[in-house]
Amino acid sequence: MQIKALAAATGVDVETIRYYEKQGLLPAPARRSNGYRDYETVHLERLAFIRHCRALDMPLADVARLLGFIDDQPGASPDASAVDALVAEQLNRVRARLKSMQALEKQLLQLQSRCDGRHENGRCGILNDLVAAAHGEACACHAHPA
Template sequence: MRIGQLAQIAGIDTQTIRFYEQQGLLPPPERQENGYRVYTEKHGEWLAFIRRCRVLDLSLTEIRELQSYQDDPRQPCTAVNAMLDDHISHVRSQITALQALEQQLVSLRASCNEGREINACGILTGISEESKQQLYRASSGRKD
């Protein structure tokens, strides 16, 4: 099958397929005499695996690592477990950061009631004040 057919089956853009090939995540396909790529069902399976990994927010490096484990299926999956444990820890850190961001946004939103004019907007004032404080801390070398 050609790249357009594979893209349609996989539900991704042809540029994404080329990108995964360039990154070494997808083996290069055979080429016809006219230079067209010829993909197989196996390419579709690899793409499905890559897409599922991306949905799980795994990095390209992590996907490459998982693929290398698949190439040696008799080894224990200890390394896979360790990689996933690291990823879970990373996701938990992101959740914590997003919760802190949510609290900041809720606090900002609470600082402005309906009916105010822009010059009295608590949200804009809050953002401006925090920006000034960050600038001051950066210029004075403070890290707080």
């Protein structure tokens, strides 16, 4: 199949497919006599694997490591502890981002509390706080800079 058909079948952009090839995540396909790439089922399956890993927000380096486990041991199970450690690292990254997002949510809620909805004299508590923060002053969502 041509690259457009592979892209359509996997939902991965053509440029992304080419990038994955350049990075060595996808093996180079055979070329037709007209020079077009000729992708096979193996490319489709590998690209679907990559896409699934990326949907789990795994960095490409980790995806490459997982593919390496698959490539190094065809038909055999990879080192389970290494695969588990890689997933555990990703889980730790996700948990750290969740914690960061919860802190961000708290800051935004604090900022939002500055708005009483009246805006008398054209003054908005949210905008006042954001302007104050831009001047290095304390605002509702951040402690005063040290």
